Amino acid sequence: MEPQSLAFRTRARRAIADPVIATAMQRLETGWQLGRARAAAALPEFDALRDAAVAIKNHALSHLDLYLEAFERRFAERGGVIHWARDAAEARAIALSICREAGAKTVTKSKSMVAEEIGLNPFLEASGLQVVETDLGEYVIQLAGEVPSHLVGPAVHMTRERIAELFAKAHGGPPKQESAALVAEARQVLRRRYLEADVGITGANFLIAETGSIVTVTNEGNAELTQGLPRIHLAITGIEKVVPTVEDAFTLLRLLARSATGQEFAGYTTFLTGPKRPEERDGPQAMHLILLDNGRSSMLGGAMREMLRCIRCGACMNHCPVYLATGGHAYGWVYVGPMGSVLTPQFVGIDKAWTLPNASTFCGRCEEVCPVRIPLPKLMRHWREEAHRRGLAPPTARAGLGLWGFLARRPRLYRLATRAAAALLGALGRRRGRFGRLPLAAGWTGSRDFPAPEGQTFAAQWRARRGGRP
Amino acid sequence: MSEARTAVLARIRAQLARGSEAEAAAVADVAARLGRPTANLVPARGRVAGEACVAQFEAMARKVGTEVERLAGPEAIRPAVLAALRRHNLPMRLVRAADPLLEAAGLEAEPLLEVRTGVPEEADPTGLTVALAGIAETGTLLLASAAERPTLLAFLPETSLVVLPTEAIVGSYEEAWARLRGRPGWPPRSVNLITGPSRTGDIPPSIELGAHGPKRLILFLVDRVA
Numbered sequence: 001m002e003p004q005s006l007a008f009r010t011r012a013r014r015a016i017a018d019p020v021i022a023t024a025m026q027r028l029e030t031g032w033q034l035g036r037a038r039a040a041a042a043l044p045e046f047d048a049l050r051d052a053a054v055a056i057k058n059h060a061l062s063h064l065d066l067y068l069e070a071f072e073r074r075f076a077e078r079g080g081v082i083h084w085a086r087d088a089a090e091a092r093a094i095a096l097s098i099c100r101e102a103g104a105k106t107v108t109k110s111k112s113m114v115a116e117e118i119g120l121n122p123f124l125e126a127s128g129l130q131v132v133e134t135d136l137g138e139y140v141i142q143l144a145g146e147v148p149s150h151l152v153g154p155a156v157h158m159t160r161e162r163i164a165e166l167f168a169k170a171h172g173g174p175p176k177q178e179s180a181a182l183v184a185e186a187r188q189v190l191r192r193r194y195l196e197a198d199v200g201i202t203g204a205n206f207l208i209a210e211t212g213s214i215v216t217v218t219n220e221g222n223a224e225l226t227q228g229l230p231r232i233h234l235a236i237t238g239i240e241k242v243v244p245t246v247e248d249a250f251t252l253l254r255l256l257a258r259s260a261t262g263q264e265f266a267g268y269t270t271f272l273t274g275p276k277r278p279e280e281r282d283g284p285q286a287m288h289l290i291l292l293d294n295g296r297s298s299m300l301g302g303a304m305r306e307m308l309r310c311i312r313c314g315a316c317m318n319h320c321p322v323y324l325a326t327g328g329h330a331y332g333w334v335y336v337g338p339m340g341s342v343l344t345p346q347f348v349g350i351d352k353a354w355t356l357p358n359a360s361t362f363c364g365r366c367e368e369v370c371p372v373r374i375p376l377p378k379l380m381r382h383w384r385e386e387a388h389r390r391g392l393a394p395p396t397a398r399a400g401l402g403l404w405g406f407l408a409r410r411p412r413l414y415r416l417a418t419r420a421a422a423a424l425l426g427a428l429g430r431r432r433g434r435f436g437r438l439p440l441a442a443g444w445t446g447s448r449d450f451p452a453p454e455g456q457t458f459a460a461q462w463r464a465r466r467g468g469r470p
Numbered sequence: 471m472s473e474a475r476t477a478v479l480a481r482i483r484a485q486l487a488r489g490s491e492a493e494a495a496a497v498a499d500v501a502a503r504l505g506r507p508t509a510n511l512v513p514a515r516g517r518v519a520g521e522a523c524v525a526q527f528e529a530m531a532r533k534v535g536t537e538v539e540r541l542a543g544p545e546a547i548r549p550a551v552l553a554a555l556r557r558h559n560l561p562m563r564l565v566r567a568a569d570p571l572l573e574a575a576g577l578e579a580e581p582l583l584e585v586r587t588g589v590p591e592e593a594d595p596t597g598l599t600v601a602l603a604g605i606a607e608t609g610t611l612l613l614a615s616a617a618e619r620p621t622l623l624a625f626l627p628e629t630s631l632v633v634l635p636t637e638a639i640v641g642s643y644e645e646a647w648a649r650l651r652g653r654p655g656w657p658p659r660s661v662n663l664i665t666g667p668s669r670t671g672d673i674p675p676s677i678e679l680g681a682h683g684p685k686r687l688i689l690f691l692v693d694r695v696a
Contacts, residue, residue, distance in 0.1 A: 048511055052510045065482045083474075090474060137672035180678050195592060220682045224622075225683070228660075244504060245508075250510075250642075250647070265607075265610055265663070265665045267665055268665075268683065270660060271657065272660055274659055280616070280620070281589050297478060300486055
């Protein structure tokens with residue numbers, strides 16, 4: 001997907017004016033945000049588990065090559081076929097050749113953000129395959145021709161009425177009113193798709209080096225039907241997903257659902273180790289795994305390494321005041337919210353996404369709730385600096401920052417300037433005590449008054465209180 | 471080995487930039503960790519035992535929408551299955567695992583019940599299988615694939631009936647996994663941790679059951695399984 005992140009401001013403005021998005025975002029606050037708080041409070045060890053999770057991921061990442069090799073060995077011993085992909089194009093080509101070799105016509109797919117990242121669906125469809133998403137949220141946005149607006153709930157921005165219309169158009173019949181009826185209808189339609197499909201594509205939440213297993217997590221049970229019914233199972237995931245042992249995965253799993261939706265554990269967590277065994281009566285005949293790099297390895301050596309701990313729970317966006325105002329589509333690419341503001345510049349280039357790290361108030365809630373303690377504000381700041389170095393922001397913003405930087409480095413001049421500004425504004429606003437409109441500050445005064453300064457500047461008051469000492 | 475593999479691994483190594491001394495230590499570290507998998511922090515609620523463990527498991531399982539029925543012994547499985555089908559007004563038809571516990575239950579002797587063993591098909595309304603462990607921490611069931619226990623039994627039919635010997639209830643996921651480790655063919659192809667029936671929140675405003683997997687999960691906890 002071509003990133004639209006540079007249009008963040010326009011897209012955000014449109015989204016903020018949209019009452020449907022406002023209602024959806026409210027649901028996130030009362031649902032998943034509150035749910036996470038409750039789940040964390042109900043488990044006294046929650047914060048200690050986060051520390052343990054950080055240690056596991058840090059260890060795995062600093063030995064990534066060795067764990068990937070160990071994983072590969074076990075995976076192959078169990079009859080799995082591994083495919084390494086340097087970038088998105090390579091991964092897409094591998095996926096297509098697996099489908100072609102299987103003589104596939106229909107492919108079912110359970111939710112995979114990596115597949116979104118590489119634009120797998122449009123590519124396979126352009127190659128003549130029918131691709132059917134099975135996660136209900138993904139299915140809905142596929143029908144609508146949209147992209148996910150949330151990491152865990154791709155269709156959180158949709159109303160039931162809109163979904164009913166989409167279903168009526170795709171499946172025929174009058175639009176249903178009740179959620180239960182819509183779910184039942186999707187169940188029936190998708191059931192046929194599972195049984196027709198030649199290849200089932202899933203993501204993987206974790207890879208386990210000890211056993212060569214991949215782990216999928218869902219609430220609907222769609223991953224199990226996606227990989228369990230067709231002849232071929234193709235999993236696709238990033239290289240950073242490997243952890244040493246099953247025990248390590250359990251520690252991360254204790255955090256995943258609690259952080260994501262406030263559930264204590266997701267409905268279905270499945271450990272898959274190889275294809276159907278000779279004595280078994282079900283399971284896929286072949287199991288493939290595409291291990292995608294796509295720039296992840298280049299994050300290992302620098303500041304971005306911490307981002308590779310991400311377990312894709314979505315807590316950062318559920319708690320982000322910017323995301324909760326704009327929804328996911330404003331971000332203009334696959335990954336949204338704070339984690340998206342860090343990852344998008346990495347994947348599509350800072351020149352195509354410098355707006356995103358600026359879409360933050362740096363309130364720090366994302367870092368506060370991140371189960372693997374990723375310092376998201378710090379990483380966004382890293383991208384802001386990079387964007388500034390490359391001169392990507394518009395000239396007015398750069399000039400403003402330049403002026404402020406010039407003053408901030410000269411304390412005496414800074415104090416003089418602020419004193420002058422405070423005195424001027426104080427004098428001008430003395431009568432009303434506030435300004436309804438101010439030049440250069442329309443962003444502020446557009447929705448509220450700007451208070452007129454009274455008396456001394458902060459620095460002057462500080463000095464006075466401390467008896468003349470700075 | 472592929473060109474891409476070589477390239478990706480080389481990029482990782484270049485970024486990690488371990489010296490030759492650190493390299494040996496890293497290899498030893500990884501071998502040690504993989505050779506002796508150990509549990510990390512297990513929350514207190516996962517460190518329960520005995521009847522308290524069973525009680526917690528039952529409570530947690532009910533909380534996530536699993537119907538739980540405790541049976542005094544394996545002989546009670548047959549009447550309990552029949553009663554559950556009647557209670558939910560379900561067709562008198564099921565497909566079951568060829569697990570010894572279910573072989574001994576004598577369901578086939580029931581005149582009004584149609585029973586088949588093996589893999590469920592689209593039209594099968596109810597599947598019956600056996601779980602290898604119950605996890606008290608979150609009321610989670612651990613199922614594992616085997617020749618006699620097709621995975622799909624707990625995923626394809628709309629109603630999932632599961633039998634779990636009470637003695638197989640443990641506190642934590644780690645304990646449950648430890649029961650598998652080292653068995654022949656370990657790890658099984660598919661290990662499913664199941665916590666309640668299938669659900670979705672994707673169509674607002676409510677959580678709906680039976681999105682793709684079972685709408686109903688009925689668990690028979692069986693005491694005195696030899």
